[in-house]
Amino acid sequence: MGSVKDYFKSLGSGVASLLKGMQVTGKEFVTPKITEFYPEDRDTYKWPERFRAVLELIYDQDGNHKCIACGTCERNCPNGTITIQSKMVDTPAGTKKKKLDNYIYDLGTCTFCNLCVISCPTDALRFSNDFEQSVFTRSKLVKKLNYLPEKPEPELTEEQKAKLAAEKEAKIAAAKAKAAALKAEREAAAAGNDKPAQEAPKADDAAAKALAAAKGDPEKEAKIKAALERAAALKAQREAAKKDGNQ
Numbered sequence: 297m298g299s300v301k302d303y304f305k306s307l308g309s310g311v312a313s314l315l316k317g318m319q320v321t322g323k324e325f326v327t328p329k330i331t332e333f334y335p336e337d338r339d340t341y342k343w344p345e346r347f348r349a350v351l352e353l354i355y356d357q358d359g360n361h362k363c364i365a366c367g368t369c370e371r372n373c374p375n376g377t378i379t380i381q382s383k384m385v386d387t388p389a390g391t392k393k394k395k396l397d398n399y400i401y402d403l404g405t406c407t408f409c410n411l412c413v414i415s416c417p418t419d420a421l422r423f424s425n426d427f428e429q430s431v432f433t434r435s436k437l438v439k440k441l442n443y444l445p446e447k448p449e450p451e452l453t454e455e456q457k458a459k460l461a462a463e464k465e466a467k468i469a470a471a472k473a474k475a476a477a478l479k480a481e482r483e484a485a486a487a488g489n490d491k492p493a494q495e496a497p498k499a500d501d502a503a504a505k506a507l508a509a510a511k512g513d514p515e516k517e518a519k520i521k522a523a524l525e526r527a528a529a530l531k532a533q534r535e536a537a538k539k540d541g542n543q
Contacts, residue, residue, distance in 0.1 A: 343427075344425075345425075347427070348408040348410065348423035349425050349426050349429070351412065351413075351441065352422060352424050353441045354421065354422055355444060361420055361444075362418040362419060363418065363420040363421075364396070364420075365394055365396040366417065367380045367382075368416060369411075369412035369413075369416055369421060372411045372412060372415045373412055374409065376405070377401060377405045378401055378412060380398075380399060381400070383395055387449045388449055388450070390460075396446070398440055399441040399442045400439070401441050402437060402439075404434050404437035410423065459513075466519075470520040470524075471523075473520075473523070473527075474523050474526075474527045477527045477528075478527065481531050481535075485534065
């Protein structure tokens with residue numbers, strides 16, 4: 297008797313389970329379909345902005361990027377995916393500047409952790425949504441991100457050239473003034489007479505020329521005055537030392 301009861305109980309449980317499953321299946325028959333017809337709809341489908349597919353440099357409308365080849369992204373990459381190659385170039389101002397030569401990115405080892413993008417000090421990187429990166433060899437996954445040719449350094453304006461020339465003249469004049477003052481001190485110390493007083497006007501003339509060349513530029517004037525003050529302090533120290541030695 298008990299076995300018959302258990303049989304019908306299990307039969308009823310099975311039928312209930314079957315009906316529940318058929319209910320879920322019936323709902324799916326009338327639910328609107330959301331299947332994406334890819335690649336037919338690739339031109340109209342909008343991929344989520346947070347989706348990370350491949351790293352790229354951000355170029356502006358003029359073809360310039362913000363990368364300064366500092367190497368921060370290379371150091372922060374946990375897989376060694378990024379390799380920065382830089383070079384030194386001469387600027388029109390006569391100085392040296394570090395610039396990006398090659399930005400090598402290995403998509404095959406990238407984990408899309410976004411650490412390179414977050415740590416970039418100039419916001420020069422981002423992840424695009426271009427996920428169609430299928431290739432037949434791994435070597436093709438190694439990409440050079442700075443694909444546009446580097447532009448030459450912009451030429452200086454006439455104003456900038458004049459300012460640089462004035463700065464150069466001011467530095468030369470300040471150096472000459474300092475050298476003249478030191479020379480006068482040494483000659484006076486060697487001769488043991490009042491020659492420093494006679495040589496002083498030459499040093500003063502050089503200092504006056506230096507200050508005149510830097511007129512209108514407070515920063516340059518301050519540097520020249522500081523150099524002259526250091527020279528005067530050095531002169532005073534030497535005279536004091538000489539006086540103590542004579543005593």
